[in-house]
Amino acid sequence: MKVEFSEPSETRKHLSFEVPPDVVMAEIDRVASSYARTARVPGFRPGKVPAAVVKQRYHDQILYDVAHDLIPRLVGDALRERGLEPVATPDIRDVVIEDGKPLTFLADFETLPPIDPGVYAGLSLRKPPAVLEVGAIDQALERLQQRAARWHPVEDRPAALGDTLLVDVVRTPKQRMIELPGQAPPPLEKLEDLKPETLKSVSVELGGKANPPGFDDHLVGTVAHDTRTFDVTYPADHPAEDMRSRTMEFVITVHGIRRRELLPIDDDFAKEVSDLSTLADLRDRVKTDLQHEAEHEADHKMRRDLLQQLGSRIRNAPEVLIDQEIDRRMEEFVRRLMDQGLDPAKAGIDWQEFRQRQRGTAEETVRSTLVLDEIARREHIEATDEDVAAEIEKYAERSGRTATAVRAGLEKENGLSRVRIGVRREKAVAWLIDKAHVVNG
Numbered sequence: 378m379k380v381e382f383s384e385p386s387e388t389r390k391h392l393s394f395e396v397p398p399d400v401v402m403a404e405i406d407r408v409a410s411s412y413a414r415t416a417r418v419p420g421f422r423p424g425k426v427p428a429a430v431v432k433q434r435y436h437d438q439i440l441y442d443v444a445h446d447l448i449p450r451l452v453g454d455a456l457r458e459r460g461l462e463p464v465a466t467p468d469i470r471d472v473v474i475e476d477g478k479p480l481t482f483l484a485d486f487e488t489l490p491p492i493d494p495g496v497y498a499g500l501s502l503r504k505p506p507a508v509l510e511v512g513a514i515d516q517a518l519e520r521l522q523q524r525a526a527r528w529h530p531v532e533d534r535p536a537a538l539g540d541t542l543l544v545d546v547v548r549t550p551k552q553r554m555i556e557l558p559g560q561a562p563p564p565l566e567k568l569e570d571l572k573p574e575t576l577k578s579v580s581v582e583l584g585g586k587a588n589p590p591g592f593d594d595h596l597v598g599t600v601a602h603d604t605r606t607f608d609v610t611y612p613a614d615h616p617a618e619d620m621r622s623r624t625m626e627f628v629i630t631v632h633g634i635r636r637r638e639l640l641p642i643d644d645d646f647a648k649e650v651s652d653l654s655t656l657a658d659l660r661d662r663v664k665t666d667l668q669h670e671a672e673h674e675a676d677h678k679m680r681r682d683l684l685q686q687l688g689s690r691i692r693n694a695p696e697v698l699i700d701q702e703i704d705r706r707m708e709e710f711v712r713r714l715m716d717q718g719l720d721p722a723k724a725g726i727d728w729q730e731f732r733q734r735q736r737g738t739a740e741e742t743v744r745s746t747l748v749l750d751e752i753a754r755r756e757h758i759e760a761t762d763e764d765v766a767a768e769i770e771k772y773a774e775r776s777g778r779t780a781t782a783v784r785a786g787l788e789k790e791n792g793l794s795r796v797r798i799g800v801r802r803e804k805a806v807a808w809l810i811d812k813a814h815v816v817n818g
Contacts, residue, residue: 617725
């Protein structure tokens with residue numbers, strides 16, 4: 378058998394195979410014999426069908442089975458012989474298998490690059506000061522004030538800016554009124570397929586930042602039971618790409634009007650939003666919480682500095698690992714959208730562009746974790762069963778689930794190994810920071 382090995386890059390490898398015809402035919406005979414034992418062919422008793430008839434009748438299936446069985450074994454043997462460890466299942470392509478001819482195919486795969494972490498004990502790291510910005514406490518109290526606002530029905534006057542309306546909305550797309558530069562208008566048949574969108578009992582804040590230009594003007598002055606029909610053209614730079622420069626017809630029925638009342642920030646406010654008795658105590662608690670956040674952010678920046686230093690010590694990372702990291706980031710982003718009650722399919726996001734934007738940071742993350750894993754290996758840093766159990770407990774507490782339920786879910790998804798790897802990396806980061814020369818400020 379002829380096997381040729383090539384390295385197009387530091388991480389990407391190729392194996393080219395040519396299997397002699399006699400080996401292929403021996404496999405064909407073996408598979409055909411197994412078919413003959415169970416094949417049912419008119420005119421022959423079960424188990425008595427001639428091999429030639431079986432090969433002819435099940436020709437394509439037999440060749441498929443031969444390739445499906447033989448190729449993984451040949452690739453596995455070649456990898457072990459050369460001491461190669463792919464980071465993902467090899468991509469098999471250009472398979473050619475015919476009776477009486479050699480079997481040829483290519484195995485394309487990636488391996489880890491050579492990883493030399495260099496000198497890593499005693500790295501120089503800078504920890505920025507954890508200082509609160511001027512006015513940070515007052516801003517935090519104002520956010521609490523907004524969340525604690527009380528709502529009162531408005532019945533003695535029409536709606537005004539700042540009010541919130543409870544409405545039913547019917548939104549219907551229309552032909553674009555403003556064409557995007559260099560972009561043809563959407564085909565009419567596509568627009569006709571878009572049906573009106575109906576929303577029941579939703580809240581609309583008049584003057585809200587999310588409202589398109591001109592939207593509020595049509596609703597200021599309404600009272601309960603009013604219905605307004607109007608068109609709105611979204612701006613060309615609207616955050617939702619599929620809405621840019623699009624004209625929509627709105628039919629809005631007003632069911633009620635509410636106004637928001639902000640509580641004065643005083644001792645009674647402190648009692649309302651916390652278990653404290655005075656505003657002074659509330660300010661102290663807010664200051665403490667903000668200080669903890671600032672210290673956490675300082676630690677995070679120092680950690681980011683550490684990972685950037687590690688990532689710079691290798692040049693390349695396997696593309697498959699970068700793609701996996703981008704996939705992970707996309708899944709995390711989609712979960713955040715869904716947690717906020719948003720439908721990712723209707724968010725107007727160019728997912729291909731999103732993937733491209735993530736590529737640089739994803740590659741940096743992969744490079745730094747590869748170096749981190751090598752340091753953990755050299756320093757014999759491991760995640761114990763107790764470490765994994767503690768991490769599961771933390772996640773269970775954050776998610777409001779039991780540790781038993783979290784562990785069961787991870788075991789079902791084969792996710793315990795990911796937890797163990799993550800804990801091992803965190804322990805390696807802690808080890809490096811403990812050995813580092815940290816400069817404050």
